[in-house]
Amino acid sequence: MSDAPAASDGPFEEQRQIYDLLSQETRHLILQFILGHPEHLPSLDELAYMMPKNKAAIGDQLEVLSDNDIIDCYRYPPNEGARDLPSQFYGLTEHGVEILYEYNYLRGLPVARALYDNTRLSEKAQRHRDAPRPELPAAVTDALTIDDNGGTDFNRLERFIRERKGNTHSVDDQIIVAKAFYHAEIGPDEEGIKRTELMGSLDIDIDYRPRTVLNHLVDAGVLAQTAPPGPDVFAISERLDEIVNGHVTEEAEANLEALIAHIDDELEVTALSEDAAERDGPQTQVSAPSIAVADGAGRTIRSILATEFSLEPEQVTDFLRSGDPVDRLNTAVGAIKSSEEVRESEDYGRIVFVRPAYRYRLTEQAMDLV
Incomplete structure (x- = not known):
């Protein structure tokens, strides 16, 4: 048809051609009534009833819109043999939806629907409206x-x-x-919610991990990811169950000394037990010092740490007091925790580094799209 856009000479010319395509009076009305129709699939008779145009004029413009892949004729063969029921309906294509979205036609959907719903229909128009019809592509629906x-x-x-x-x-x-954030009014001026609060706070059911979903929405510019005020990392002492930012080294050294004291106490108890056994039982010749017996495989904290650090047992204490105290402490406590043969004391623990949880909220851009 002569109304079809010609070859584009540039983006501005292409925009002008699309504007001309959509703004012609009859075509504009056709699109408005397609948007307002309950199924977005009116028949030709329905369009003719709603518009002050004859069927021939409407048919010509339907053809123009179809030639430009804005709409398509969706056929419903089961109605072809039925009396007084239409078998051809007109609805948007996926390309048509993209064009109408780009030119802000879809923002008028609620108004177009309200206009259609408040129009008194003739018996024929109502019969056509209620007629069975095909389904639109899922993306269009x-x-x-x-x-x-x-x-x-x-x-x-x-x-x-x-x-x-x-x-x-x-x-x-x-x-x-994204919709749940909007309904919960978690907008740009709010503090936001943590990832761990997502499922409970918003009462939603999703298939993928919250972290994955939130990261995609942040990347798309729909959500903003913000960190709370304060340090980027918190150092927490397991022994104190407190934040120790500013004196991490001192706290690590205090924990190491408590660990070394535990090692010494354990060795002393082992030695005393051996002495008692020697006094109460028959005298037997000991082929190695009692300290070596105490460091038998898996029997003491010192023997476990000697294995962990690839040291002789006698070297463990000096090794713990050398190097980075946080690294020495955390490695040692980790080895003790993973062993089933010894138990750590409450007098020492690891220094754990934790990043504060990010909070999420809708961006201004997202709010402008609703």
Whole structure:
């Protein structure tokens, strides 16, 4: 048809041609009534009833829109033999949805639907409206669905996410989470919520891990990831169960001395036990010093640490007091914790480094899309 856009001479010329395509009066009305139709698939008779145009004029412009892949004729063969039921319906294509989204037509969906719902239909128009019809492509249906929660229209936000993250498996979960943030009013001016609070605070059900979904939404610019005020990392003493930023080395050294005291106490108890056994039982010749017996495989903390650090048992104490005290402490306590033969004392523990949990909230850009 002569109304089809010619070859583009540049982006501005292409925009002008699309604008001309959509803004022609009859075509504009056709698109408005397709958007407003309950199924977004009106028949020719329905369009003729709603518009002050004759069928021939409407048919010509339907052809123009179809030639430009804005709409398509969706046929429903089961109706072909039925009396007074249409078998051809007109609805948007996926390309048509993209064009209407780009030119802000989809923002008028709620108004177009309200206009259609408040129009008194003739018996024939109502029969056509209620007639069985084919299904639109899923992408078209999703884009034209009006969210019923509070009348909020999420089409632009959903479209925005799908354009940027449509190639990710969790895109549906991303849309669910973005909507939940909006309904919970976690906007740019709010503190936000932690990842661990996501499921409980928003009462949502998603298939993919929250971390994955949140990272994608941050990357798309839908959510902002913010760190709470304060240090980037917190050093926490397991012994004190307190933050020890500013005196980490001192706390590590105090823990090491407590660990060394535990080693000495354990060896002393072992030696005393041997002495008691020698006094109470028959005298037997000992082929090695009692300290070596105490350091038998897996019997003492010192023997476990000697194995961990590849040292002779007698070298363990000096080794713990050398080098980086935090590294020495954490490695030693980790080895003790992993052993089933000894138990650590409450007088020492690791120095654990924890990053404060990020918080998440909607961006200004996301709010502008709703």
